[in-house]
Amino acid sequence: MGQFLHTFFSPLDFLRATPQIWNGFQVNLEVMVVAEAFVLVLALLLAIVRGLPGRAAAPLRGAAILYTDIFRGTPLVLVLYIVLGFATLNYVGLSAETLFTNAVIALTLVYTAYVTEVYRAGIESVHPSQRMAARSLGLSYWQSLRYVVLPQAIRRVVPPLLNDFIGLQKDTALISIIGVTESVTQANIYSSNYFNYAGHTVAAVFFIFLTIPLARFTDHIIRQRERRERAQAF
Amino acid sequence: MSANGHFVSLQSVTKRFGDLEVLHDINLDVAEHNVVCLIGASGSGKSTLLRCINLLEQIDGGSIVVDGQTITGTKVDVNQLRQKIGIVFQAYNLFPHMTVLQNVTLAPRKALGISRAKAESHARALLRQIGLEEKAHEFPDRLSGGQQQRVAIVRALATGPKLMLLDEITSALDPQLIGEVLELVRELAKSGMTMIIATHEMSFAREVANKVCFLDAGVIHEEGTPEEILSAPREERTRQFLARVLEGGRL
Numbered sequence: 001m002g003q004f005l006h007t008f009f010s011p012l013d014f015l016r017a018t019p020q021i022w023n024g025f026q027v028n029l030e031v032m033v034v035a036e037a038f039v040l041v042l043a044l045l046l047a048i049v050r051g052l053p054g055r056a057a058a059p060l061r062g063a064a065i066l067y068t069d070i071f072r073g074t075p076l077v078l079v080l081y082i083v084l085g086f087a088t089l090n091y092v093g094l095s096a097e098t099l100f101t102n103a104v105i106a107l108t109l110v111y112t113a114y115v116t117e118v119y120r121a122g123i124e125s126v127h128p129s130q131r132m133a134a135r136s137l138g139l140s141y142w143q144s145l146r147y148v149v150l151p152q153a154i155r156r157v158v159p160p161l162l163n164d165f166i167g168l169q170k171d172t173a174l175i176s177i178i179g180v181t182e183s184v185t186q187a188n189i190y191s192s193n194y195f196n197y198a199g200h201t202v203a204a205v206f207f208i209f210l211t212i213p214l215a216r217f218t219d220h221i222i223r224q225r226e227r228r229e230r231a232q233a234f
Numbered sequence: 235m236s237a238n239g240h241f242v243s244l245q246s247v248t249k250r251f252g253d254l255e256v257l258h259d260i261n262l263d264v265a266e267h268n269v270v271c272l273i274g275a276s277g278s279g280k281s282t283l284l285r286c287i288n289l290l291e292q293i294d295g296g297s298i299v300v301d302g303q304t305i306t307g308t309k310v311d312v313n314q315l316r317q318k319i320g321i322v323f324q325a326y327n328l329f330p331h332m333t334v335l336q337n338v339t340l341a342p343r344k345a346l347g348i349s350r351a352k353a354e355s356h357a358r359a360l361l362r363q364i365g366l367e368e369k370a371h372e373f374p375d376r377l378s379g380g381q382q383q384r385v386a387i388v389r390a391l392a393t394g395p396k397l398m399l400l401d402e403i404t405s406a407l408d409p410q411l412i413g414e415v416l417e418l419v420r421e422l423a424k425s426g427m428t429m430i431i432a433t434h435e436m437s438f439a440r441e442v443a444n445k446v447c448f449l450d451a452g453v454i455h456e457e458g459t460p461e462e463i464l465s466a467p468r469e470e471r472t473r474q475f476l477a478r479v480l481e482g483g484r485l
Binding site: 129130133134135136138139140143147151152155 | 288290313314315316317320321323325327328329330331340341344345346389390393
């Protein structure tokens with residue numbers, strides 16, 4: 001038992017590892033924020049493309065479906081390696097050294113696929129009569145989407161969006177495998193220097209403390225909406 | 235004005251949903267400043283007919299002329315056309331994420347390009363007319379059904395349409411709320427608005443309509459003055475329908 005506590009919870013190692021892990025964790029945060037920003041925008045565009053009406057848009061819709069099928073189906077670990085492999089070809093300014101960019105690209109590719117589906121569910125949950133009412137007033141397809149459909153759709157999908165972001169946050173731990181020096185890398189360095197895993201515990205604590213507020217915020221939003229809907233239903 | 239002097243003119247309009255023909259050879263003329271009421275059972279094609287005139291549905295045959303323009307031809311700017319033709323739905327369809335004022339000003343601002351200040355003062359004037367100016371900043375779910383439907387009518391009026399299509403606008407309302415909505419429609423009729431109204435309110439149809447059309451299975455079976463159709467229908471089907479409506483009213 002003493003051995004176990006020492007390996008994971010030694011106070012001395014906590015103190016010694018924390019600055020190093022914190023340095024690494026800042027990289028996790030940066031990757032997360034940048035990837036999230038890209039995901040939010042790209043996924044919305046893809047969801048809109050998937051909802052385009054008419055036969056002319058069929059190839060675009062097909063491409064969007066193919067995209068989500070591929071990147072929802074491929075494990076993130078594989079996508080990370082594939083992006084790394086692509087980067088080594090030195091196209092479009094990428095290389096094995098553009099670590100941060102490679103990580104952001106891989107996470108964005110995968111999470112855009114998930115979040116597209118979330119947006120799409122939101123868009124489809126807005127009753128067709130809303131779009132019809134907007135069109136009947138003389139608003140164009142895009143105006144109806146912009147002012148009537150999307151505001152309602154996005155409001156509804158905030159909780160699942162936040163859930164996906166908790167996932168994205170945690171998956172930033174995986175980018176160490178393509179060489180990004182982040183919290184997990186730092187924990188590994190620490191453990192090989194001191195033969196102690198307290199660094200991993202510290203990294204876990206950082207992730208947990210980042211996730212808890214987001215999870216509570218998600219719960220809060222869900223509760224708030226339930227209350228509002230109940231008020232409407234009476 | 236179209237060639238035959240009518241503000242709205244439907245010629246041999248046919249509409250299919252798949253194999254089902256929901257409108258069959260519909261001919262209907264509406265003179266300017268006139269009110270035409272469409273009566274008939276649910277599923278008889280009243281709503282579809284109104285939606286075709288607003289181009290929310292595409293017709294499969296025939297033609298529709300509104301204000302001298304053949305709207306079912308090619309090269310029709312549907313968005314511009316819809317600003318001239320207001321439609322109000324049974325379920326109000328207000329935008330729940332917008333306040334009353336935002337609901338009313340959205341189309342004038344975004345579709346007509348009117349400035350926010352101008353659109354809002356016009357909207358407030360319209361809301362004042364229906365006694366709902368103090369609700370301008372409320373969200374629709376804070377309003378009663380009757381108030382919501384009146385806001386929906388004002389929203390449709392805000393783009394300055396020359397023709398209003400009302401699709402069973404009192405059918406979702408509690409009986410005590412129907413009156414305030416019909417009163418607004420009555421005023422619209424008095425002001426000379428050309429209207430086509432799908433309704434189950436027979437006494438209201440009798441009062442405001444210049445012409446009543448009885449639809450059954452996508453066909454106009456009988457049309458005439460309210461007196462002719464509602465008091466002395468010639469067709470057996472019309473008689474049966476009216477008898478059923480009266481019976482329902484008594485229950």
